[in-house]
Amino acid sequence: VWNSREFDDHEQVCFFSDAATGLRAVVAIHSTALGPAAGGTRFKHYEHDQLALDDALRLSKAMSYKSALAGLPLGGGKAIIIGEPTKLKNRPLLHAFGRYIDRIGRYFATGEDVGMSVADIDTVHEVTPFVGGTSAGTGDPSIYTAIGVIHGLRAVMQRQFDRSDFDGVRIAIQGLGAVGWGVAERLHQAGARLVVADIRDEKVREAVNRFGAEASDTAGVHAADVDVFMPCALGGIITERSAGEISARAVAGAANNQLATPAAGDALARRSILFAPDYVINAGGIISGLEALADMPGRIRPALGPLEERLAAIHQRLASIFERSSRDGTTPEVTAEIMARELITRAGLSGARP
Numbered sequence: 274v275w276n277s278r279e280f281d282d283h284e285q286v287c288f289f290s291d292a293a294t295g296l297r298a299v300v301a302i303h304s305t306a307l308g309p310a311a312g313g314t315r316f317k318h319y320e321h322d323q324l325a326l327d328d329a330l331r332l333s334k335a336m337s338y339k340s341a342l343a344g345l346p347l348g349g350g351k352a353i354i355i356g357e358p359t360k361l362k363n364r365p366l367l368h369a370f371g372r373y374i375d376r377i378g379r380y381f382a383t384g385e386d387v388g389m390s391v392a393d394i395d396t397v398h399e400v401t402p403f404v405g406g407t408s409a410g411t412g413d414p415s416i417y418t419a420i421g422v423i424h425g426l427r428a429v430m431q432r433q434f435d436r437s438d439f440d441g442v443r444i445a446i447q448g449l450g451a452v453g454w455g456v457a458e459r460l461h462q463a464g465a466r467l468v469v470a471d472i473r474d475e476k477v478r479e480a481v482n483r484f485g486a487e488a489s490d491t492a493g494v495h496a497a498d499v500d501v502f503m504p505c506a507l508g509g510i511i512t513e514r515s516a517g518e519i520s521a522r523a524v525a526g527a528a529n530n531q532l533a534t535p536a537a538g539d540a541l542a543r544r545s546i547l548f549a550p551d552y553v554i555n556a557g558g559i560i561s562g563l564e565a566l567a568d569m570p571g572r573i574r575p576a577l578g579p580l581e582e583r584l585a586a587i588h589q590r591l592a593s594i595f596e597r598s599s600r601d602g603t604t605p606e607v608t609a610e611i612m613a614r615e616l617i618t619r620a621g622l623s624g625a626r627p
């Protein structure tokens with residue numbers, strides 16, 4: 274069933290196929306009002322194509338909001354390669370995909386996401402300059418995402434606990450992957466007491482040994498007796514039900530699309546649990562990739578401050594979202610969306626479109 278209302282919000286959606294390699298892909302460009310669209314490539318099996326399209330539409334819009342609120346001269350887009358990567362992925366297919374990306378490179382550039390590695394991005398890069406995060410370039414963005422999350426977490430601490438340090442603060446981390454581990458390391462160094470969960474037991478054991486963390490089971494970590502809960506694994510983790518089980522006073526993590534539904538966000542707000550909108554707190558990766566994106570052919574290189582300062586700005590951005598949200602009586606996620614749309618609309622009206 275074609276979701277036309279969702280589609281109306283997007284500038285362009287492209288479907289690509291290549292019979293020789295079995296490539297089937299969709300690229301959604303939500304907005305180029307603030308600059309050329311940027312967004313990762315997800316390689317994933319879907320039960321049917323409509324779900325892949327839905328993902329592309331939803332994720333590209335989130336990228337627009339993420340870049341707008343991070344103050345970046347970028348729009349939002351997303352690419353999906355449809356199919357099981359372990360069965361389908363090979364060099365000719367990635368090259369075919371890259372040739373299509375090259376066609377729309379004036380408006381869109383891509384990078385790594387679920388199902389794509391830095392090595393895959395290198396392969397795509399062999400046929401198009403419009404990819405970021407290659408091994409020779411900025412590489413894995415997760416370290417910058419983790420640094421940005423810590424900056425954002427200080428804004429959460431200030432707002433909800435009236436302090437910005439982590440000494441003795443109890444924090445539960447769900448997912449000790451590339452980002453979650455980087456976050457755990459930094460919080461441990463800053464004196465936080467960690468509760469951790471991961472489906473990979475070896476990562477949990479390592480965190481127990483290295484950080485003196487307490488291990489939690491994956492099903493119950495959201496309900497741990499802590500001050501802050503940090504989802505750093507999967508999306509959709511906050512449902513109306515799980516929101517009712519959280520004992521932390523704040524939810525602030527790296528995972529994309531943490532709220533399963535808008536009602537889940539309302540449920541957190543009703544319980545006075547502060548939610549840090551995910552695409553604001555996890556923007557460190559895209560912030561770090563800006564240089565690479567600005568250097569692509571035909572792009573205008575904006576004046577950029579030092580990376581560390583641009584990552585630190587996540588703190589102030591979240592603080593202003595929290596302020597406006599309490600002033601307007603709206604949840605932080607609704608406020609963030611309103612603010613992002615204001616920025617995109619203003620740029621669209623001023624004709625900044627590439």
Ligand code: NAI
Pocket residue numbers: 414415416418447448449450451452453470471472473476491505506507508527528529555556558
């Ligand atoms: P990752 O794949 O390296 O780590 C995810 C971790 O979560 C793995 O250790 C995995 O074993 C664990 N996990 C999976 N299911 C779990 C469950 N049910 N309970 C507990 N742990 C579970 O991924 P990465 O890069 O660390 O990303 C984490 C989240 O942050 C994802 O939602 C991603 O979309 C988001 N994100 C990542 C960025 C980046 O720069 N890597 C940028 C922005 C968002």
